[in-house]
Amino acid sequence: MQGVKNFRTYFFRGLAALLPTILTIWIFVQCYSFLKNNISNHINRGVVNLLVATIDWYPPINPDQKIEYAKSLEPELRAAPDALKDRIDDEDIILGTRLAVASEYWVTGPGQIAGFILALLGVVFIGAFLASVAGKTLWRMFEKALMNIPVVKKVYPYIKQITDFMLTRKSLSFSKVVAIQYPRKGVWSVAMVTGTGLKKVVGSVEKDFLTVFVPTSPTPFTGYVIMTPKDETMELDMTIEEALRFTISGGVITPAEQKAFEEMANKDEVDGV
16 A cells, blocks of 8 residues: 555656646647648748749759659559650649649758748738838728728727737736735735726725736636725735736745745756856
8 A cells, every 4th residue: 555655646746747847848839830830831832932933943853853743643644654754844743843842841841940930020020010100000090990890890809908918018017916805805815906096986985995906817817907995905025926926826836935946946056057
């Protein structure tokens, strides 16, 4: 029994050590596969068509490559050597062979990295263009046209809110972390202060209020906006990052545990040096 208990203990200890690394690698592999299949490959095929159409000698091909392409395109030529010999000199076979050879390098070979680089440069170019007056004007016109499409206008605004929150600098500005009694008295929730409340509410009640954002676990990008009396909040000795980690982990990662982990990592780095 002790051996089984030890096996189970060591197994879960090893799993806890390896799982973060495995999940991190898996996430990056899935992102790479998604970008490769949906963006990079299409860009690389465009590069292949452009190169073959504009450069007559690229890529250089030999008779064996033309024969293999002709056989794959028309299997009946395998049993007709004379017809195959005449067919490989046709323009469509030559063009198809050039496209196939170029695709072998640019789409499935080492050249596929070009798609990622071009996509990155394209995003940077669009960002620079949208920073200009003309770009902003055109983008507003484009968004206005989208908002007139019956189905799209029900989805696009909400997706835009999420992406703006995650990617732009105009995201919520949190000043400090507090604990409030929510959703009922006696139950405390972690919240982040975003403002001082609506003026009309503050004036009518004649109390100091705080507007707070209560994130939900495990996705802190969604939650509830609440106005609560300032004297009913408890300021916490936590940074915004610590509060987000606490929420994402479902309360598992506390500031004390995070500090201990960072101290251990720093110690390992010093010992490694």
